Amino acid sequence: MGNSALKSHLETSQKTGVFQLTGKGLLEFPEELQRLTSNLRTVDLSGNKIEVLPAAIGNFLQLKSLTLNANRLTSVPPEIGNLKKLETLSLNGNRIQQLPPSLGQLRALRTLRLSGNRISEFPSGLGALRHLDLLDLSRNQIQSVPADVSELQAIEINLNQNQISVLAAEVSRCPRLKVLRLEENCLELSAVPESVLLDSQVCLFSVEGNLFEVKRLRDLQGYDKYMERFTATKKKFT
Numbered sequence: 001m002g003n004s005a006l007k008s009h010l011e012t013s014q015k016t017g018v019f020q021l022t023g024k025g026l027l028e029f030p031e032e033l034q035r036l037t038s039n040l041r042t043v044d045l046s047g048n049k050i051e052v053l054p055a056a057i058g059n060f061l062q063l064k065s066l067t068l069n070a071n072r073l074t075s076v077p078p079e080i081g082n083l084k085k086l087e088t089l090s091l092n093g094n095r096i097q098q099l100p101p102s103l104g105q106l107r108a109l110r111t112l113r114l115s116g117n118r119i120s121e122f123p124s125g126l127g128a129l130r131h132l133d134l135l136d137l138s139r140n141q142i143q144s145v146p147a148d149v150s151e152l153q154a155i156e157i158n159l160n161q162n163q164i165s166v167l168a169a170e171v172s173r174c175p176r177l178k179v180l181r182l183e184e185n186c187l188e189l190s191a192v193p194e195s196v197l198l199d200s201q202v203c204l205f206s207v208e209g210n211l212f213e214v215k216r217l218r219d220l221q222g223y224d225k226y227m228e229r230f231t232a233t234k235k236k237f238t
Contacts, residue, residue: 006032013040017062023047029054038062046070058082069093069113081105092116092136104128115139115158127151137162138181150174160184160206169193172200178233184209189216198222203229 006021010032013019017039021030026048033040037059046069053068058079060066065088073094080089081102089106090113097118104125111134112126119140126135127148136158144166145159150173157180164185171180172195180202189212196202197220205226208214217223 006030010036017041020044021048026050028052029057034059041065043067053077053080055079061085064088064108066090076100076103078102084108087111089113099123101125107131110134112136122146122149124148127153129153134158143186144168145171152177155179157181165191167191167193167196169195172196172198172202174200177202179204179206181206182210183207186211188212189219192217192220194221196222197226201229202226203233 009019009021013036019033019036019040019042022044026045027050029045029050034056039062040060041062042065043063044067046067048071050068050071050073053073053076055077057077060083062085063083064085066086067090069090070093073091073096075096076099078100080100083106085108086106087108088111089109092113093116095118096114097120106129108131109129110131112132113136115136116139119137119142122142122145126132130153132153133155135152135154138158138160140162142159142162142164145164145168147168147170149168150170152174153176154174155176155178157177160181160183162185164182165187167187172193178201180196183206187207187210196205
């Protein structure tokens with residue numbers, strides 16, 4: 001990409017606070033963006049070939065939305081934790097294997113999208129994100145959901161297309177969880193905690209494509225209670 005084109009993008013971003021440069025074959029995070037650390041609110045560099053998110057990302061203190069979908073990132077620098085105003089972090093379709101503990105410092109974060117990466121363990125420390133609405137970990141390699149999932153404040157957790165065979169009963173204690181997606185995993189019916197049906201706030205529990213027929217959920221204690229929540233929610237939106 002020519003310098004003049006990048007220059008014109010930078011000039012526009014100076015005025016708007018938005019820098020969007022998608023599908024341009026960029027190999028690295030544009031160093032020139034450092035000039036705009038004080039006023040950039042939105043950065044979208046999706047569909048490029050960026051392999052490294054530099055530590056300098058921690059300097060963009062006004063950033064509210066950072067999108068780097070479909071790049072070649074293998075990690076996230078710990079400096080990401082400096083972005084106290086960040087509300088949306090979208091890193092779908094990269095090669096990320098694990099997340100830095102500092103991610104738990106993103107206290108304003110509402111949406112965290114990590115679909116289509118190489119994450120094999122359910123990330124810990126996300127319970128500190130008190131405003132998190134959506135956590136998307138679909139299309140990874142996660143095999144179990146641990147007990148500390150109960151600390152998550154998310155309204156929706158998407159775990160479709162992983163390799164999950166163990167689901168901790170503590171998931172039913174997530175205080176705001178309404179939507180739990182577990183389609184196309186490796187769950188047996190015996191691995192489904194009845195407390196999700198009986199005692200949780202979950203009103204959409206999506207488990208198609210596991211190692212049992214969905215209609216067999218009816219055999220579990222609490223199914224009627226779950227259906228009451230499901231139906232009540234459905235009525236709200238019709």
